[in-house]
Structure formats: C-alpha cells, structure tokens
Amino acid sequence: MNNKAQSLILSTAIHYLVPLLLLFSVFLLMRGHNEPGGGFTGGLVAAVAFELYAISEGTPKVRQLLRIKPLELIAIGLAIAVGSGMIGLFVGDPFMTSLWSGELPLLGKIGTPVIFDVGVYLVVIGVVLTVMLALAEE
Amino acid sequence: MRKWLIALLPLALTFYFASFIPAIAGGETSTATIEWIPSLDIQLSFYIDGLSLLMALIISGIGTLIIIYGGEYLAKDERLPHFYILTLLFMSAMLGVVLARNLIALFIFWELTSITSFLLIGFKHEYEKARKAALQALLVTGSGGLALLAGLVLLGLVGGSFDIPTLFQEAKSIQKDSLYLPILVLVLAGAFTKSAQMPFHFWLPGAMEAPTPVSAYLHSATMVKAGVYLLARFTPILGGTPEWHTLVIGFGSATMLLAAYIALQQTDLKRILAFSTVSALGTLVFLLGVGTPLAIKGAVIFLVSHSLYKGGLFLVAGSIDHETGTRDVNLLGNLRQSMPFTFVGAILATGSMAGIPPLVGFIAKEVVYEATLEESAALLLTGVAVLTNMLTVAAAVLLVIRPFINKAGELPKSPHETPLSMWLGPILLGILGLAAGVFAPAFGANFVEAAINGITQKPKTLHLALWHGWNTMLMLSMITVAGGVIIYIVLENLLPLMHRLRFNDVLSPATAYQKMLDGLLKVADAQTRLLQHGYLRRYVLVIVISTASLVGYTLVTLTDLASIQFEASTSVRVYEGLLFFLIMVAIGVGIRAKSRIAAVATLGVVGNGVALIFLFYGAPDLAMTQFAVETLTVLLFVLAVYRLPLIKEYSGKRVRIRDGLVAASFGIIMTALILMVISSALPSNLTNFFAEYSLPKGKGRNIVNVILVDFRGFDTLAEITVLAVAALGVYALLKWPTNDEKHANPTATQELDQL
Numbered sequence: 001m002n003n004k005a006q007s008l009i010l011s012t013a014i015h016y017l018v019p020l021l022l023l024f025s026v027f028l029l030m031r032g033h034n035e036p037g038g039g040f041t042g043g044l045v046a047a048v049a050f051e052l053y054a055i056s057e058g059t060p061k062v063r064q065l066l067r068i069k070p071l072e073l074i075a076i077g078l079a080i081a082v083g084s085g086m087i088g089l090f091v092g093d094p095f096m097t098s099l100w101s102g103e104l105p106l107l108g109k110i111g112t113p114v115i116f117d118v119g120v121y122l123v124v125i126g127v128v129l130t131v132m133l134a135l136a137e138e
Numbered sequence: 139m140r141k142w143l144i145a146l147l148p149l150a151l152t153f154y155f156a157s158f159i160p161a162i163a164g165g166e167t168s169t170a171t172i173e174w175i176p177s178l179d180i181q182l183s184f185y186i187d188g189l190s191l192l193m194a195l196i197i198s199g200i201g202t203l204i205i206i207y208g209g210e211y212l213a214k215d216e217r218l219p220h221f222y223i224l225t226l227l228f229m230s231a232m233l234g235v236v237l238a239r240n241l242i243a244l245f246i247f248w249e250l251t252s253i254t255s256f257l258l259i260g261f262k263h264e265y266e267k268a269r270k271a272a273l274q275a276l277l278v279t280g281s282g283g284l285a286l287l288a289g290l291v292l293l294g295l296v297g298g299s300f301d302i303p304t305l306f307q308e309a310k311s312i313q314k315d316s317l318y319l320p321i322l323v324l325v326l327a328g329a330f331t332k333s334a335q336m337p338f339h340f341w342l343p344g345a346m347e348a349p350t351p352v353s354a355y356l357h358s359a360t361m362v363k364a365g366v367y368l369l370a371r372f373t374p375i376l377g378g379t380p381e382w383h384t385l386v387i388g389f390g391s392a393t394m395l396l397a398a399y400i401a402l403q404q405t406d407l408k409r410i411l412a413f414s415t416v417s418a419l420g421t422l423v424f425l426l427g428v429g430t431p432l433a434i435k436g437a438v439i440f441l442v443s444h445s446l447y448k449g450g451l452f453l454v455a456g457s458i459d460h461e462t463g464t465r466d467v468n469l470l471g472n473l474r475q476s477m478p479f480t481f482v483g484a485i486l487a488t489g490s491m492a493g494i495p496p497l498v499g500f501i502a503k504e505v506v507y508e509a510t511l512e513e514s515a516a517l518l519l520t521g522v523a524v525l526t527n528m529l530t531v532a533a534a535v536l537l538v539i540r541p542f543i544n545k546a547g548e549l550p551k552s553p554h555e556t557p558l559s560m561w562l563g564p565i566l567l568g569i570l571g572l573a574a575g576v577f578a579p580a581f582g583a584n585f586v587e588a589a590i591n592g593i594t595q596k597p598k599t600l601h602l603a604l605w606h607g608w609n610t611m612l613m614l615s616m617i618t619v620a621g622g623v624i625i626y627i628v629l630e631n632l633l634p635l636m637h638r639l640r641f642n643d644v645l646s647p648a649t650a651y652q653k654m655l656d657g658l659l660k661v662a663d664a665q666t667r668l669l670q671h672g673y674l675r676r677y678v679l680v681i682v683i684s685t686a687s688l689v690g691y692t693l694v695t696l697t698d699l700a701s702i703q704f705e706a707s708t709s710v711r712v713y714e715g716l717l718f719f720l721i722m723v724a725i726g727v728g729i730r731a732k733s734r735i736a737a738v739a740t741l742g743v744v745g746n747g748v749a750l751i752f753l754f755y756g757a758p759d760l761a762m763t764q765f766a767v768e769t770l771t772v773l774l775f776v777l778a779v780y781r782l783p784l785i786k787e788y789s790g791k792r793v794r795i796r797d798g799l800v801a802a803s804f805g806i807i808m809t810a811l812i813l814m815v816i817s818s819a820l821p822s823n824l825t826n827f828f829a830e831y832s833l834p835k836g837k838g839r840n841i842v843n844v845i846l847v848d849f850r851g852f853d854t855l856a857e858i859t860v861l862a863v864a865a866l867g868v869y870a871l872l873k874w875p876t877n878d879e880k881h882a883n884p885t886a887t888q889e890l891d892q893l
Contacts, residue, residue, distance in 0.1 A: 028762075032840060032843045033837070033838035033839075033840055033843055033844065033847075034838055034839040034840050035839070035840055036758035036759045036762060036840060036842075037759070037762070037840070037843070038759065038840070038842075038843040038846060038847070039847070040763060040846070041759065041762045041763050041766055044763065044766030044767060044770060045766055047766075047770060048766060048769050048770055048773065051770065051773040051774065051777065052773065054777060055773065055776060055777060070865075071865075071866070071869065074862045074865060074866075075862075077858070077862075078858065078859065078862055081854075081855055081858060082855070085851070085855065096851050096852060096855070098836070098837075098848050098851075100837055111837055113836070113837075113838075113844070113847040113848045113851065114847075116847050116851060116854075116855075117843070117846075117847045119858070120846075120847070120854060120858055123858040123861060123862055124858075124861070126862070126865065127861045127862060127864070127865040128770060130865040130866075130868065130869050131774075131865060131868050131869075132774055132777065134868060134869050134872040134873060135774065135777060135778045135872065136777040136778065
C-alpha cells in the first residue's frame with residue numbers, strides 16, 4: 001500500500017520530529033506522577049509520532065520501526081499493568097496495593113504505580129496503532 | 139505413560155483427603171481460611187466435615203481413574219491435553235464447591251464447574267450437536283446459578299453472615315424470616331437445574347455429547363451431585379419446613395419415577411445411563427426432601443453407591459463404544475467373550491444398581507425403603523420408590539443382557555478387550571462397591587456416620603450392617619428385583635404402548651427451551667436491525683437525542699432550575715473572548731465546508747480551542763490529552779481520507795434544520811447542566827481526601843495521575859482492558875475477509891457470521 005505523502009518538507013521535518021516526539025512521550029510518562037503528563041498522554045504523543053511517520057514514509061516503514069505487532073504491544077502493556085498489581089500479592093497484600101522503593105539515583109522513587117503507568121502507555125500506543133494501521137492498510 | 143503420571147496428582151489428593159478420615163470420623167472438623175474481600179465478609183475459606191470429606195474423596199478418587207481411562211480413550215485425539223487440563227480444572231472447581239465454607243466462594247466454584255462442564259460437553263466442537271448441547275447445559279445451569287446467587291446473597295443478609303457453619307446457628311431465625319420462601323425457591327432453582335431435576339433435566343441427556351470419560355465423571359459421579367450436595371449442606375439451615383418437604387419431595391419423586399420410565403425407552407447405552415442418572419438424582423433429592431435421619435442415611439449410602447456403579451457403567455459404555463464403534467443396545471451382543479474384564483466390571487456395577495446383596499446398592503435400597511415406610515404417607519412414598527426401583531432393575535438387567543449376552547448384530551468393528559488403563563476403572567469401582575457392602579460396619583463407621591452428622595448437624599452414632607434379618611424391607615427388595623426382571627422380560631411387548639404414552643414428548647421442556655431461545659434470538663435480530671442500521675449519522679443522532687432527553691428530563695424533574703446562577707464570578711478576559719470568537723468562526727466554517735479535509739480541520743480547531751479552555755482553568759492533564767487526541771484524529775483522517783469518495787450530496791435544508799435543532803438543544807442542556815453543577819457545588823470530601831493523601835500515600839504531586847494509577851487504579855485497569863478489546867474489535871472488523879475474500883478462509887468467516 002503506497003499512500004505516503006509526496007512532500008520534501010514533511011519528510012525532512014519528520015526525521016527530526018519523530019525521535020523528538022518519542023523522547024517527549026517518554027518524558028511525559030516519567031514525569032507524570034508529579035507534573036502534568038502520565039502514561040495516557042505519553043502514549044498518545046508516541047502514537048502521534050508513529051502516525052506522522054506513517055504519513056510521510058508509508059505504513060510498512062512504521063511496522064519496521066516498531067518491530068513487533070501493535071496487537072502484541074497491547075498484550076504486553078496489559079500484562080505489565082496486571083503484573084504490577086500482582087507484585088503486591090506476593091508480599092501478602094491485596095491485588096494492586098502500591099509498593100514503593102527507596103530513593104534511587106537518577107530515577108527517583110520507583111513504585112508499582114509507575115510500572116502500571118508504563119503498561120497504560122504501551123496499551124495506548126498499541127490501541128491507536130492497531131486502529132491506525134488497519135485503517136491505513138485497508 | 140503420560141496418563142499415569144498426570145493421574146498422580148488426583149491420586150495424591152485422594153491420599154491427602156484420606157488422611158483426614160480418622161479425625162473426621164471421630165467427629166472433628168477442619169478449617170482453612172485465606173482473606174479475599176474482607177470488607178464484604180468474603181473469605182476463601184474451606185471446611186472439612188463428614189459430608190465434604192466424602193464428596194472430596196469421591197471427586198479426587200474417581201478423578202484419578204478418569205484421567206487414566208481418558209488418556210487411553212482419547213489417545214488418538216490431538217486435543218488430549220485439553221481433556222487433561224479441563225478435567226483437572228473441573229476437579230479443582232468441584233473440590234472448591236464441596237469444601238467451601240463461605241457462600242460466595244461456594245458460588246464462584248459452582249459457576250466454575252458450569253463453565254468447565256460447558257467446555258467439556260463442547261469438546262468435539264466441530265460438531266454442531268456438541269456445541270448446541272454445551273450451550274444448552276450452560277444456559278440451563280447458568281440461569282439456575284443466577285437464581286442461586288440471588289438466594290445466597292439473601293441468605294447471607296438474612297442470616298447475618300456468609301459463613302456456612304455460622305448460618306447453622308441462625309437456622310431458626312432464617313426460617314421465620316419473611317424472605318425464607320424466596321431464599322428457598324432461589325436456592326432450589328440452583329440445585330434443581332444443576333442436578334437435572336424435572337423439568338430442567340433435559341440438558342443432561344444432551345450433555346452425553348461429551349467424551350464418555352467426561353460423562354462418567356461430570357454428568358454422573360460428581361458435578362450433577364453438586365445440587366444434591368447443596369441441598370444436603372443447607373438441610374440444617376433451610377430444611378425441615380413444610381415448604382421444603384413439599385417442594386423437594388415433589389420435584390424429587392416426579393423426577394425419579396419419570397426418568398426411570400423414560401430410560402427404558404432409550405436404545406443408546408449412554409442415553410439409558412443418562413436418564414437413569416436423572417432418576418437417581420431424583421431419588422437423592424427426594425430423600426433429602428423427606429429429611430428424617432433414616433432418609434438422610436439412605437441418601438448418603440445411595441450417593442456413594444450411585445457414584446461407584448454409575449461411574450463404572452459409563453466407563454463400561456465408553457469401552458464398548460471404543461471397541462465396537464456403536465452404542466446401540468439392539469445391535470450389541472456377545473461381548474462377555476471378547477471383553478471379559480469389562481464384563482466383570484459391568485456385572486459388579488449393575489448388581490449394585492439393581493440392589494443385589496452383598497453389593498452396597500442393596501443396603502442403599504433397604505435403607506430407602508425403611509425411610510419411606512416410617513413416613514405418614516408411607517404407602518404413596520414407598521410405592522413410588524418401589525416402582526422406580528423396579529424400572530431401575532429392568533434397566534440394569536437390560537444393560538447386562540443386551541450388550542454382553544444377547545446375540546450380536548452387524549458391529550462396525552470387531553471388539554477386543556481394552557487395555558488395563560480402561561478396564562481398571564470399572565473393575566476398581568465395582569470392587570469398591572462390593573467392599574462397601576461386605577464391610578458395611580467399617581464403611582458406616584468411617585464414612586457414612588460422619589457424613590450424616592455433617593448433614594443433620596446432630597451427632598449420632600450409626601450401626602450399619604448388610605443383613606437386617608427377614609423383615610418388610612427385605613420382602614420389598616425381593617419384590618422389586620422380581621418386578622424388575624418381569625418388566626425386562628415383557629419390555630419388548632410394552633415398548634409400543636410406552637411409545638404411545640410418551641411423557642417425554644408431552645411434557646417436553648426441551649421444546650420449550652428451544653422456543654425460548656429462538657424467540658430471544660428473534661428479538662435480538664429485530665432490535666439489531668432497528669438500532670444497528672449502519673448509518674453513522676443516524677447513530678450519532680440517536681445517541682445525542684437520547685442523552686439530551688434523559689439528561690434534560692432529569693434536570694427538569696429533579697432539580698430546581700431557578701437556583702441556577704447566571705452571573706459569572708469573574709469577568710471575561712480578553713484572550714478568553716478571542717478564543718470563543720475563534721471557536722465560533724471554526725464552527726461556522728465547519729458546517730459550510732465543501733470538502734472533508736476542511737470539515738475535519740475546523741473540528742480540530744474547535745477541539746484545540748476547548749483544550750485551551752481546559753488549560754486556562756487549571757486542568758493541564760486534561761488539556762494535554764485533548765490536544766493529543768485532536769492531533770491524532772486529524773492525522774488518522776488524513777491517512778484514511780484518500781479512500782473516501784468525495785462528498786457528492788449535501789444534506790437538504792430540512793435535514794440541516796433538524797440537525798441544527800438537535801445540536802442546539804444538546805448544547806443548551808449541557809450548558810444548563812454545567813451551570814447547575816457550579817451553582818450548587820456539593821460539599822465533597824473527595825477533593826480534600828485526594829489532595830491530602832496524594833503525596834504521602836500516593837507518592838506523587840500530580841493528583842490526577844495518582845488517582846489514575848493508584849487510588850482508582852482498578853478503574854484504569856478496566857479502562858485499558860476495554861480499550862484493548864475495542865482495538866481487537868476494530869482490527870477484526872477491518873481485517874476480516876469481505877465476501878470476495880471469503881474463499882481464503884471460509885470456515886472462519888462462517889463462525890464470525892454466527893457471532
């Protein structure tokens with residue numbers, strides 16, 4: 001399916017935009033617990049990056065860039081989210097009790113809610129890309 | 139080899155439960171508890187007394203034999219691992235049912251048995267018949283399960299606890315409560331559907347679509363006894379009232395007699411056994427309905443003897459089917475020579491079924507007669523019991539003579555004796571039935587006494603013996619056997635008459651079920667055609683109109699519209715005014731746009747404008763999400779727009795006026811709603827709670843995010859799950875082969891059509 005846009009400006013700009021947007025999405029994800037942001041918004045921004053890439057380079061390139069299928073991304077994200085809830089079970093707390101580590105260098109405190117947010121992030125990317133790729137390749 | 143290894147698991151469980159025998163026979167009970175949802179008084183708690191121990195031993199013991207037998211029976215089936223997994227899963231669920239101490243835990247396990255039963259009946263899912271039978275069983279037991287849930291919740295509320303032994307103490311107050319009758323009816327609905335009492339029995343013969351080891355295990359020895367177990371467990375709580383006697387005896391006696399009668403008209407080995415199982419379940423229900431100590435004693439002994447002989451007979455039927463390729467009793471014959479071990483198993487099982495001494499079935503029958511004779515309506519009850527048993531004896535005689543002794547017809551395969559793994563089950567079950575009869579005192583002291591005390595909750599010592607001397611019961615037993623043999627001899631001449639008196643057609647609940655199912659599907663079809671017509675614009679119209687009218691109705695009727703304050707608390711700032719103007723212009727351009735891209739772009743302006751408003755009023759998270767979603771929508775549209783045709787027709791004037799009116803009224807109602815909310819701000823502790831605990835408990839300064847991933851993380855988990863399912867749905871709709879591509883995968887497409 002060749003439905004990529006024929007625009008030099010767009011394709012040049014996107015080579016700079018996509019990595020920046022992806023970085024920004026991770027930044028949003030990581031700061032989400034204390035400042036505006038979070039897994040949901042971060043995931044949407046990452047999805048925007050991939051969509052721009054699809055417009056400029058076509059969907060096969062997006063699949064190459066992703067390496068795994070978006071549906072698998074959804075599954076992994078859900079598994080991480082559920083898994084973060086299960087950690088509490090192993091220490092005898094009810095499902096989804098949040099647990100926190102101490103202060104770590106660079107990362108700050110790491111807790112199960114942060115891992116949960118990573119799951120949300122991946123599910124959101126997976127869902128948007130599943131729909132997007134299916135629509136664009138239809 | 140693998141089957142022997144897997145069988146070690148249930149075998150170990152059997153030994154584990156057997157280690158409880160001395161303590162439980164001594165009158166002790168044992169409990170283990172894991173907290174589950176303590177705030178709702180729901181524990182994953184387990185309780186072993188005589189009754190649950192007996193059931194647990196039957197479940198794990200017969201389960202061991204079934205695994206060994208099934209491993210051989212299905213050796214050539216590629217789905218053999220499914221059989222192992224589902225059977226073991228069922229075993230855990232069934233053990234949960236009989237060991238649960240908490241009503242809700244019991245219910246969860248109860249439903250799990252229904253689901254595993256559904257999967258096992260539909261084991262050969264490529265056959266439509268198997269799928270239909272599985273669905274039928276699930277719908278019947280599932281609706282009973284719903285009734286049971288309602289009954290259990292009511293029972294827990296009335297009794298003040300979900301803990302079963304605690305409820306034993308509350309029996310008097312529960313029985314006096316005005317909710318007693320609803321509770322009883324709901325619980326009985328659950329028990330009767332599960333234990334295939336008339337008129338809900340029809341799913342059980344259908345369930346014979348399952349592989350025979352499954353039928354032997356679930357649909358005769360264990361799962362169908364769950365309803366009986368439930369009645370037994372609840373006897374001290376709900377039993378003993380006139381309502382209990384009337385309902386339970388009524389359904390039980392009708393079921394035992396009618397099913398025994400229908401069994402004789404069948405020619406398929408498994409269907410004979412299925413109806414005779416329904417009849418046996420009826421007998422058990424009937425005995426629990428009578429509820430005297432003697433009747434309960436009869437129920438316990440009969441429960442054991444039936445599990446042993448019927449489990450064995452199903453396995454025999456499976457072996458016969460496996461070796462000859464048919465289950466038609468008119469075709470089969472002469473198998474005693476080719477299958478001697480199976481024949482011995484069949485003799486031991488049918489002997490117990492017919493109540494021949496010294497097998498345990500004989501004791502069961504004696505005690506049943508003893509129980510009915512001491513009732514006030516002795517003549518009627520004993521009459522029904524004797525008649526049922528005569529028909530059962532006739533079926534037992536038939537099951538030996540037709541396949542094993544009569545002359546054989548044209549068999550699809552020439553039979554040989556099965557391997558050890560397949561005759562072990564019937565022989566072992568037969569020997570156990572024999573041992574329970576011969577060593578009746580030990581059987582009584584170790585198993586029956588504790589089980590009876592578990593049902594009555596009034597500890598008593600029991601003496602069980604094979605020989606009771608020359609008395610009325612023995613006389614009735616002899617009459618029964620003689621009558622049964624006579625019925626068998628004249629059966630050939632009776633059958634035409636029986637076919638004319640086909641109770642099973644006249645009172646056919648199966649037909650009623652089918653009609654209800656068809657009706658339901660018709661209604662679903664009609665409403666789908668009405669609502670899911672496929673025009674996106676009409677969907678939007680319907681959603682907007684119904685939301686607007688419901689919200690508007692609530693606003694007008696439930697709130698005081700005069701209380702809405704129109705004065706703004708702050709004056710409008712310049713950039714807010716500009717933004718408002720921008721959005722208005724975008725809307726104006728949008729509704730007059732001649733190209734799709736333009737329309738979408740203007741919508742993007744509106745959306746981003748709204749996001750800016752969020753930002754101005756202190757909701758950056760919301761604003762960011764809105765920005766991202768708007769961008770995504772426009773991009774998605776750009777990707778897809780090449781494929782859409784150009785706009786050819788524009789809406790006429792009338793349609794535009796209609797749409798405008800709908801949109802305007804929706805806007806007005808939403809504005810009124812928001813003004814309403816602002817004017818009468820409810821005092822809420824939630825905001826304070828989240829603000830106060832976000833940092834210390836949630837370790838985050840962004841309250842919105844802490845709510846999403848911590849305080850209400852469960853909601854978020856559900857939401858992303860819904861998102862994932864929605865994505866799967868979109869994927870399936872877009873990727874599924876269309877009519878032109880059907881040839882690529884015809885069966886898969888058909889399945890989707892049926893969904």
